[in-house]
Amino acid sequence: MRAEGPVRYKAARLFDGLEWHEQASLLVADGAIVGLNQPLAGATEIDLGDKIIVPGFVDLQCNGGGGVLLDGDTDVEGLRVILETHADLGTHQLLPTLITNTADATDRVLSLGAHAARLGTPGFLGLHLEGPHLSLARKGAHNPSLIRPMSETDVVRLERARGELPNLLVTVAAETVPPETIARLVASGIVVSIGHSDASYHQALAAFRAGATMATHLFNAMSQIGNRNPGLVGAVLDTPDVSAGVIADGIHIHKATLRLAVAAKRAPGHLFLVSDSMAQAGTNWTTFTFGQDTIYRTNGALCLTDGTLAGADLTLMTAVTNWVRLGLGSLEDAVERATCFPLRALGLQPASMLEPGRPPRFLILDPVEQGPLPS
Numbered sequence: 001m002r003a004e005g006p007v008r009y010k011a012a013r014l015f016d017g018l019e020w021h022e023q024a025s026l027l028v029a030d031g032a033i034v035g036l037n038q039p040l041a042g043a044t045e046i047d048l049g050d051k052i053i054v055p056g057f058v059d060l061q062c063n064g065g066g067g068v069l070l071d072g073d074t075d076v077e078g079l080r081v082i083l084e085t086h087a088d089l090g091t092h093q094l095l096p097t098l099i100t101n102t103a104d105a106t107d108r109v110l111s112l113g114a115h116a117a118r119l120g121t122p123g124f125l126g127l128h129l130e131g132p133h134l135s136l137a138r139k140g141a142h143n144p145s146l147i148r149p150m151s152e153t154d155v156v157r158l159e160r161a162r163g164e165l166p167n168l169l170v171t172v173a174a175e176t177v178p179p180e181t182i183a184r185l186v187a188s189g190i191v192v193s194i195g196h197s198d199a200s201y202h203q204a205l206a207a208f209r210a211g212a213t214m215a216t217h218l219f220n221a222m223s224q225i226g227n228r229n230p231g232l233v234g235a236v237l238d239t240p241d242v243s244a245g246v247i248a249d250g251i252h253i254h255k256a257t258l259r260l261a262v263a264a265k266r267a268p269g270h271l272f273l274v275s276d277s278m279a280q281a282g283t284n285w286t287t288f289t290f291g292q293d294t295i296y297r298t299n300g301a302l303c304l305t306d307g308t309l310a311g312a313d314l315t316l317m318t319a320v321t322n323w324v325r326l327g328l329g330s331l332e333d334a335v336e337r338a339t340c341f342p343l344r345a346l347g348l349q350p351a352s353m354l355e356p357g358r359p360p361r362f363l364i365l366d367p368v369e370q371g372p373l374p375s
Contacts, residue, residue, distance in 0.1 A: 006034070006043040011364070014053040015335055016352040026053055028360045036354050052331070052365050055353045056092025057316040057338040060169060060346060061128055061216065061245055061274035063097045065089075065281035069290070070096045072105025079116055083123040085282040090317040091275070092361055093125045095169055095346075100131030100142040107157070114164035125346075126167030129158075130216065134196035135173040140221040141310035142196065143291055150177050159188045167346055171216040173197035174232065179210035186211030191346055193245075196221045197232050204235035208242055214345055217276055218244035218261060219253050220309070237264040243345035245274035247312050248319040248326070251301050252276075255326040262328060272341035273319045273334070278302055278311035317363075324368040331368050 006029035014024035014036070027034040027043060034040065064070050066085030068078040079096060086094055098109045106129065113127040131142055133150040150172065162168045169191045172182070175198060182192050194207050195216025200223070215222070215236045223231030236242050237260075246253060246261065253261075265271045275281070278295065279288055286297050295302050295310045302310045316338045323334035340350040353362060 005029070006040050008040070008043045008045045009048060009053060009364075010045060011048040011053045012050045013332070015055065015332070015339070016354045017055045017340055017350045018352050020332060024053065026354075026360075026362070031359065033354060033356060033358045033360050035356055048364060050367050052335075052367075054335045054363050054365060055339050056087070056361050056363060057090050057273075057320070058093040058125070058342040059086065059091045059275050059277075059316050059338075060095045060125075060272070060342045061097050061130070062086060062091070062094055062277045062281075063099055063130075063311055064279035065277055067279055067283050067285070069279040070098050070109060072101060072108045074109065074112060076112065076115065076119075079112060079124070080121065083121065086275075086277070086315070087123050089282060089315045090363055091315070092123055093343075094123050095125050095128040095167065097128040097130050100134060100146045102146060103154075103157075106132075110157070110161040110164075114161070117164065117166055124166075126165045126169070127161075128169040128171070130171040131196065133172045133177050135176060135198045137198040138173070138196045138221045138223070140196060141290070141293070141304055141308050150181060155181060155184060158185060158190055162189050167191065167348070169193060169214070169346065171195040172212075174199035174203045174207035174212070177207075179206045182207055182210040182212050194222075194232060194236075198223050199232050199235075201230040201232075201235045201238075204232045205239065208235065208239050213242060213347075215242060215244040217252065217274065218246050218271070219257060220247065237261060240267055240270075243270045243272065243341075245342075245345075246271055247276050247314065248273055248322045248328070249300060249312050249314045250322060250326060252309060252312060255328065258326070258328055268336075269341045269344045271337060272345055273316055273323065273338045274342075275314045275316050275319060276312040277314060280313060281315060320365075321368050324370050327370060330370060331365065334368075335365070 009026045014021045066081040116124045171193045192212040193214035193216045225234045320334040
């Protein structure tokens with residue numbers, strides 16, 4: 001749909017990141033947004049019919065892409081490959097995620113992130129450290145030999161890193177990182193998420209009272225709802241101000257379970273989509289290595305030899321489509337869960353992409369038919 005000179009895109013609907021517009025015409029000229037429903041003589045008009053225009057997606061949990069997994073060996077070029085791969089797949093803002101690793105590897109990734117921030121690297125939103133201060137009982141595919149308690153040195157490392165990064169999200173287990181430490185991290189501007197945790201309901205509530213505001217890949221690698229102990233899942237669903245990322249691949253969470261979460265978290269913005277992608281995104285790989293393990297990519301899943309899920313074979317574009325086809329909500333609802341909701345969960349205020357002069361970075365989506373709800 002490339003054209004010389006100014007272009008006006010006509011669409012059935014447009015979401016600018018803040019609100020929806022019906023029968024919208026987006027005018028682009030000289031490589032920048034001009035505005036909505038504005039005339040310009042000589043503009044080429046492209047009628048998109050029933051398609052919709054939306055901002056690029058925002059992913060707060062993505063471990064890699066384009067054949068690169070974020071780790072202590074990743075350099076500036078490798079980080080660029082991850083970001084550009086997901087940009088091509090529809091995600092324009094990303095928190096590259098480091099899975100449980102050594103202190104040295106964490107230092108190198110934090111330095112890499114600080115460097116990317118100084119360069120103003122397109123798409124780089126900050127970093128997400130998923131571990132190593134997790135629960136061995138809920139380790140998932142994380143290396144148990146690298147999981148450890150959080151020390152004073154670790155806290156200082158994170159506090160220092162926050163000053164050099166636009167955003168820093170840290171996933172910890174509520175039973176291994178005490179509330180006073182969580183409060184200290186939050187006071188330094190770090191967003192704390194609870195995940196890979198076997199915490200009781202009351203331990204989870206203590207973490208939320210201390211300032212943790214998020215849960216990492218809800219339902220996965222965490223204590224589940226029981227009739228006498230609601231667990232971490234119950235605490236998340238029972239605490240109105242806590243947000244949670246969900247992996248909508250139809251594998252990590254059954255659609256009926258997701259419907260229960262949607263019903264429980266009715267406040268706008270509190271369930272958002274994540275990819276939890278590994279290095280395979282944007283490649284045709286069928287297997288790849290993760291530390292000392294081989295990960296198999298089959299039937300839409302990434303698994304270790306023993307069947308343990310190891311990240312997701314998912315992009316946010318597919319997650320948005322899945323959300324609709326699984327009958328979980330409309331396309332408009334799914335788009336918000338992949339754009340403004342994650343930004344709000346990170347403590348950021350979404351902005352309109354219609355501001356004149358902004359680069360014209362948007363997506364054009366086909367309608368998606370909502371799946372039927374089971375009886």
